[in-house]
Every structure is written in C-alpha cells, then in structure tokens.
Amino acid sequence: xxxxxxxxxxxxxxxxxxxxxxxxxxxxxxxxxxxxxxxxxxxxxxxxxxxxxxxxxxxxxxxxxxxxxxxxxxxxxxxxxxxxxxxxxxxxxxxxxxxxxxxxxxxxxxxxxxxxxxxxxxxxxxxxxxxxxxxxxxxxxxxxxxxxxxxxxxxxxxxxxxxxxxxxxxxxxxxxxxxxxxxxxxxxxxxxxxxxxxxxxxxxxxxx
Ligand SMILES: [Ca+2]
Ligand SMILES: [Ca+2]
Numbered sequence: 786x787x788x789x790x791x792x793x794x795x796x797x798x799x800x801x802x803x804x805x806x807x808x809x810x811x812x813x814x815x816x817x818x819x820x821x822x823x824x825x826x827x828x829x830x831x832x833x834x835x836x837x838x839x840x841x842x843x844x845x846x847x848x849x850x851x852x853x854x855x856x857x858x859x860x861x862x863x864x865x866x867x868x869x870x871x872x873x874x875x876x877x878x879x880x881x882x883x884x885x886x887x888x889x890x891x892x893x894x895x896x897x898x899x900x901x902x903x904x905x906x907x908x909x910x911x912x913x914x915x916x917x918x919x920x921x922x923x924x925x926x927x928x929x930x931x932x933x934x935x936x937x938x939x940x941x942x943x944x945x946x947x948x949x950x951x952x953x954x955x956x957x958x959x960x961x962x963x964x965x966x967x968x969x970x971x972x973x974x975x976x977x978x979x980x981x982x983x984x985x986x987x988x989x990x991x992x993x
C-alpha cells in the first residue's frame with residue numbers, strides 16, 4: 786500500500802518535470818513580443834538586392850521615422866532564449882503583399898542574452914503592402930502586428946526590377962486620377978516625377 790502511494794507520487798513528479806522540460810528553451814509565441822517605438826503607420830522601402838532603406842529610415846505621415854522592430858524571444862516559463870538563430874525569426878505582411886527573397890526578411894542577428902533581436906537592416910524584398918507586419922518565430926506568429934507597410938520598385942514582387950515593373954509604373958503614372966500606392970516609391974501620397982529616380986536607379990536589381 787505504501788509502495789503504491791510512493792509510486793503515485795513518483796509518477797506525478799515525473800509528469801511535472803516533463804511539463805517544465807517541454808517549455809524550457811523552446812519559444813512560446815504567447816510569451817514573446819514585437820514592438821516599434823514609432824506610433825502610427827510607416828512605410829519601408831525595399832529593393833530585392835538589399836539596397837532599400839533600413840527600418841530606421843521608414844516614412845510616416847510626417848516624414849522620416851524610426852520604425853525599428855524590437856523582438857524578444859521567450860520560452861514558456863517565461864525566460865529569455867539567448868542565441869536563438871536569426872534565420873528562424875522573420876517578418877511577413879499580413880496580406881502577403883511584401884515578397885521577400887529567400888532569407889531576405891529575417892532578423893538582423895540571433896538573440897542576445899536577454900532574448901532580444903531587431904529588424905533594422907534593409908530587407909531583400911519586393912512587392913508592396915499597406916497591411917500590418919507580423920513577426921514569426923519558427924513559423925509561429927507572435928500575436929498581434931506592427932503598423933509597417935512596404936513599397937518597392939519591384940512592383941509585382943517577382944524578385945527582380947525589370948521592364949514589367951516599368952510598365953506597371955508607367956500605367957500608374959499616367960493615371961493620376963487614381964492613386965496607386967505601389968508606385969509611390971518616394972512615399973508622399975502622390976505618384977509623380979519624384980518617384981521615377983528610385984525606379985530608374987533600381988532597374989536590374991534582383992534577389993541575391
Ligand atoms: Ca518585378
Ligand atoms: Ca511619391
């Protein structure tokens with residue numbers, strides 16, 4: 786009888802230990818965070834070859850803003866996970882409009898001792914989006930989103946800036962009655978001649 790009771794306690798202890806082992810060191814997105822100091826929507830300019838702007842040179846309603854995304858990766862206990870690989874921390878547009886090159890939208894570095902990393906370096910990406918941005922940890926979304934959209938001279942998100950994009954831009958440029966965000970490369974709520982140099986400078990750029 787005493788032995789059976791002891792066995793019962795032993796089994797319970799094993800279960801409790803297994804539960805805590807399962808979460809330690811494994812990211813739990815409900816315990817992770819993604820934050821931007823800037824409040825309000827901001828747009829980041831991407832070029833597939835990485836020659837776009839960093840998140841610290843985003844454009845908001847009133848001009849240039851720092852839209853750097855700070856991410857903290859915690860496990861379920863919750864405790865910070867250090868050295869979590871940057872390849873497994875990436876961003877996407879909620880509507881999929883921003884199209885990243887392979888590995889082109891990952892965090893700047895693996896996490897530090899506090900489980901922290903950030904998105905500040907230019908992405909390697911094309912396409913465009915006015916939807917918010919989500920952060921994924923090994924494919925699992927951190928709940929919520931940040932107010933960042935994207936534009937790019939790779940208008941169609943093909944991974945290259947070429948004649949197809951020029952034709953799309955020309956179509957948007959010649960119909961000023963309808964505002965086409967995708968061609969507002971110098972983001973100021975109007976598509977005009979000031980957007981053209983950005984397209985011209987990027988022709989021929991492609992994913993690495
Ligand atoms: Ca393209
Ligand atoms: Ca413009």
